[in-house]
């Protein structure tokens with residue numbers, strides 16, 4: 001018997017209504033629990049249209065303040081729904097730690113967005129942590145000394161190119177550590193290719209950049225109907241090409257017996273032990289570059305911004321450094337335990353302008369209940385660092401840039417002894433639990449040594465134009481994208497004395513003469 005088209009149409013309409021109603025209602029919490037509060041969504045798309053494409057953490061903070069009334073709801077957590085997919089926003093460090101760290105067996109995955117490349121498996125992360133753990137990071141200090149001397153020398157000569165010098169420092173460091181290569185200038189063609197690729201990766205990995213991330217069913221469209229599939233395949237091929245190329249260079253050098261020590265060499269030598277394929281090894285080191293190149297540079301740019309706005313903090317920093325390091329030498333890593341303010345300033349910069357401001361989401365793999373709130377399996381948990389770092393209970397006067405909060409007993413974040421604290425161990429700026437940033441030990445050393453050296457050598461202040469009028473420097477004019485980085489701004493940088501400039505110049509010459517990769521300068 002043929003089914004009437006009217007019945008089919010009615011069945012489709014009822015099914016669609018039920019699906020839409022289900023999506024809109026959200027998951028059903030088990031008895032005794034409830035869904036967290038959140039802004040109401042629209043039919044089918046939920047909150048998709050309400051999330052701003054840029055700087056979404058600001059909106060998330062606003063929603064957090066609105067929907068999470070701590071008196072009524074004991075759990076600063078609110079819920080968004082994007083076309084049926086659950087997104088929970090965490091606005092407190094305690095909850096982020098309780099869930100993402102303490103319940104790490106549930107909250108340590110990442111959602112595989114259809115548009116993004118395959119994510120880091122546990123085996124791959126194991127190798128990353130081995131290459132970057134604290135004891136390994138300590139052995140990278142001589143390389144950080146060399147690259148920070150180059151950065152300082154060029155920064156003093158051409159301060160207006162500050163973005164390039166900070167980028168060359170952080171990419172150059174990982175170039176040496178990862179691939180045994182030198183980055184000569186901030187215009188190096190390979191660096192440009194890598195950074196272009198990095199920006200593509202960041203864009204592709206940002207949730208919601210592609211419609212297919214919201215509606216994964218689009219992945220089943222044939223290629224001719226889905227130009228995005230061709231684009232993504234091209235990007236992934238280019239990424240892997242670069243990573244393979246870098247690994248093959250090192251393998252060739254190993255065969256010729258002239259490969260310098262580097263992460264790629266460590267991987268090739270221990271390949272059997274790691275149980276990874278060549279492509280996976282190339283991907284591990286390539287990912288360390290991708291994740292490490294922009295982040296540290298962005299933090300340094302925010303530091304300069306902070307000093308331009310807070311000359312009194314720059315003075316205090318210089319006073320501390322001058323008590324420990326005289327006129328005759330640059331600050332070294334051995335000085336860092338006696339420079340708590342340098343560490344406090346670095347930590348405060350990462351609080352004030354967190355690099356991954358919206359946090360990198362962790363994906364839950366099991367149903368869970370926390371403080372009466374239901375968290376179904378398959379929820380993306382976003383630790384919104386912008387809000388976490390502005391929680392007035394932990395960070396009183398949160399908008400103010402106050403290194404004192406890490407240095408004086410009257411603040412809730414103070415810890416002693418000051419030879420050891422502040423440091424970045426378990427600091428929310430580097431994420432949570434098993435997914436915590438593997439590069440944090442390298443990153444913290446990079447920030448300390450660069451800040452100490454620039455403050456020792458230079459004065460930073462607001463710049464004036466030819467008529468003596470100060471350039472306006474906005475407090476928050478930050479670029480789009482994954483990593484939060486201030487857009488270009490004007491500032492004045494002057495060397496503190498001729499004597500200190502002489503010390504920098506001599507250290508630079510010495511560094512270049514003794515560079516263990518000296519023979520690489522003529523290559524490429």
Ligand code: HEM
Nearest residue numbers: 291292295296299355356360429430431432435437439443
């Ligand atoms: C100031 C500098 C840096 C900051 C603020 C930072 C911050 C972060 C954050 C917040 C995460 C996400 C953690 C989570 O999901 O809970 C992360 C992940 C990661 N970071 Fe960093 N990072 C920095 C520097 C570096 C450096 C220098 C490297 C490499 C040498 C690096 C490598 C990575 C990698 C590979 C991941 C992904 C880990 C995973 O998915 O398991 N980062 N970082």
